[in-house]
Amino acid sequence: MIAFTLVLATFSEHMALQSKLAKLGSSIFSQMSQLAAEQQAINLSQGFPDFAPDNYLLQRLAYHSQHGANQYAPMPGILPLRQQISELVKRCYRRSINPDNEITVTSGATEALFVAIQALVQPGDEVIVFDPAYDSYTPAVQLAGGSTVHLNLQVPDFSVNWQQVAAAITPRTKLIIVNSPHNPTATVFSDADWQALQQLVCQHGLYCLSDEVYEHMVFDGAAQLSAHCYPALAERSFIVSSFGKTFHVTGWKLGYCVAPALLSAEFRKIHQYVTFSSFTPAQYAITDMLAMHPEQVSGLAAFYRQKRDQFVSALGSSRLQLLPSAATYFQLADYSAVSELADVEFCRWLTIEHKVAAIPLSVFYRQPTDARLIRFCFAKTPATLNRAAEVLCQL
Numbered sequence: 001m002i003a004f005t006l007v008l009a010t011f012s013e014h015m016a017l018q019s020k021l022a023k024l025g026s027s028i029f030s031q032m033s034q035l036a037a038e039q040q041a042i043n044l045s046q047g048f049p050d051f052a053p054d055n056y057l058l059q060r061l062a063y064h065s066q067h068g069a070n071q072y073a074p075m076p077g078i079l080p081l082r083q084q085i086s087e088l089v090k091r092c093y094r095r096s097i098n099p100d101n102e103i104t105v106t107s108g109a110t111e112a113l114f115v116a117i118q119a120l121v122q123p124g125d126e127v128i129v130f131d132p133a134y135d136s137y138t139p140a141v142q143l144a145g146g147s148t149v150h151l152n153l154q155v156p157d158f159s160v161n162w163q164q165v166a167a168a169i170t171p172r173t174k175l176i177i178v179n180s181p182h183n184p185t186a187t188v189f190s191d192a193d194w195q196a197l198q199q200l201v202c203q204h205g206l207y208c209l210s211d212e213v214y215e216h217m218v219f220d221g222a223a224q225l226s227a228h229c230y231p232a233l234a235e236r237s238f239i240v241s242s243f244g245k246t247f248h249v250t251g252w253k254l255g256y257c258v259a260p261a262l263l264s265a266e267f268r269k270i271h272q273y274v275t276f277s278s279f280t281p282a283q284y285a286i287t288d289m290l291a292m293h294p295e296q297v298s299g300l301a302a303f304y305r306q307k308r309d310q311f312v313s314a315l316g317s318s319r320l321q322l323l324p325s326a327a328t329y330f331q332l333a334d335y336s337a338v339s340e341l342a343d344v345e346f347c348r349w350l351t352i353e354h355k356v357a358a359i360p361l362s363v364f365y366r367q368p369t370d371a372r373l374i375r376f377c378f379a380k381t382p383a384t385l386n387r388a389a390e391v392l393c394q395l
Contacts, residue, residue: 020142021142024139027135028135028359028360028363029045029046029135030046032046032347032351032357033045035357036351039351039355039357041352041355041357042357044376044378044380044388045347045351045357045359045375045377046359046377047250047330047377048250049248049250050380050381050384051248051380051381053249054247054248054289054293054296056288056289056292057247057249057286057288058285060285060288061282061285064281069281069283070280072276072280073105073277073283075268075271076103076104076105076268077104077105077256077278077283078105078283079100080287081105081283081284081290082099082100082103082105084287084290085099085290086098086103087290088294088297092215092216092228093226093228095229095231097258101264101265102258102259102260102261102264103256103257103258103264104267105255105256105277106254106255106256106257106271106275106278107254107274107275107278107279108242108244108253108254109211109213109240109241109244109245109255110255111255111271111274111275112238112255112257113136113137113211113240115257115267115274116238116240116257116259117137117141117175117209118143118144118270119238120144120174120175120209120266121141121146121174122144123144123146125144126147126170126173127146127147127148127173127174127176128148128149128169128173128176128177129148129149129150129151130150130152130160130177131151131152131364131365131366132153132158132185132364132365133150133177133365134179134211135363137177138366149173150365150366150367151165151168152365152367153185153187155369155371156323157187158182158185159187159193160189160196162196162197165200166200173206174207175206175207176197176206176207176209177209177211178197178209178210178211179210179211180193180210180225180226181212181214181215181217181218181327181328182327182328183214183328184359184361184364185323185330185332186324186325186326186327186331187324187326187327188218188222188225188326190225191223194225194229194230194233197230197233198232201232201233201236201237202232202233202236206236207236207238207263208227208233208236209237209238209240210226210227210238210239210240212226212227212239212240213240213242213245214245214327214328215241216246216297216300216301217245217300217327217329219301219304219325219326222327226239227239228258234260235260236260237259238257238258238259238263238267239257239259240255240257241258242255243255243256243286246296246297246300247286247289249282252279253279254278254282254286304329304378307329307379307382307385308325308329310378310385310386311331311376311389314386314390315333315389315392318395319335319337319338319395320333320337320338320392320395321333321334321336321337322334323373329377329379330375330377330378331375331377332374332375332376333358333374333376334371334372334373335372335373335374338395342362343361343362343372344360346372346374347359347360347374350374354394355391356391356392358375358376359374359375359377360373360375361374361375
């Protein structure tokens with residue numbers, strides 16, 4: 001018995017694990033969705049629709065799963081889908097890309113972001129990110145042995161100070177991560193922003209990772225701009241998109257990355273050992289959707305603009321101050337007139353006491369600000385938005 005105890009103690013000592021992400025727990029999105037479920041609250045926190053995708057898409061998924069498309073797809077994605085992606089990029093951005101060696105289909109945009117970072121970042125490299133920033137960037141950089149340099153977007157319009165960016169570039173800087181349309185602020189880069197980014201990337205020999213998962217949700221007549229539109233920048237960029245966001249199927253976890261052939265080759269080396277290939281019947285279904293119903297993409301901005309306008313109108317009598325939402329399916333709100341609680345505590349209070357869940361903005365910052373801002377997702381049915389607004393107007 002004594003010998004067994006000693007062996008067990010030795011085994012436990014050897015099994016002590018040093019976490020690579022010691023400061024991280026479950027994401028705020030998981031936490032708030034779990035709390036919303038526990039409280040039976042209206043979930044306007046995590047960014048997913050509560051309505052069904054287009055019936056044609058579901059029919060094609062069923063068709064392909066019933067007709068043999070249930071085994072591994074090719075590692076870079078099925079060729080017909082890559083061809084449709086090439087056509088989509090040409091329609092939207094007038095850029096020709098090679099479906100054979102410049103497009104890789106991934107298991108969601110988050111995988112594409114992770115793989116692009118692993119392909120580029122070496123130990124000791126610095127990566128510039130803009131806060132508030134999506135929460136997957138920094139852990140991926142850390143796992144690659146790099147470090148993130150956090151620059152705050154300028155309030156109140158959440159714009160980039162490009163002089164500040166230039167000053168932050170050092171000999172160790174490898175990559176700049178941008179996100180337009182932006183989660184969580186619902187802002188978009190102007191042409192001047194893209195031009196400034198292109199100049200810095202080219203001048204300093206950097207790379208760009210452009211997170212464009214909300215690219216087709218740009219409102220109020222604003223131009224749909226992308227890294228695709230700037231040739232010198234595109235030649236040094238990984239550009240990440242999401243079918244889950246575009247077609248209301250976040251659970252399918254299907255996205256893609258566009259990059260020049262040399263960058264795509266490095267991307268694929270890692271992708272093949274992360275997921276290798278992605279949800280096969282969904283690849284065929286989305287191929288059909290892109291070919292037969294391109295209006296589902298071109299009409300997405302109008303679809304979500306209507307939801308934004310309904311939500312904003314329904315909150316007209318509330319004490320929340322709504323910030324402009326120029327893109328995405330998110331709406332920021334200043335709750336200063338309602339409560340002095342910090343935003344994390346306010347979101348818990350709102351979920352538990354009033355049964356509406358939102359996301360606190362401070363979790364998107366390395367150094368949280370004292371602004372009382374929360375993020376709502378309006379990718380919901382009219383009934384859900386009206387029910388939530390009715391509660392929020394009573395705060």
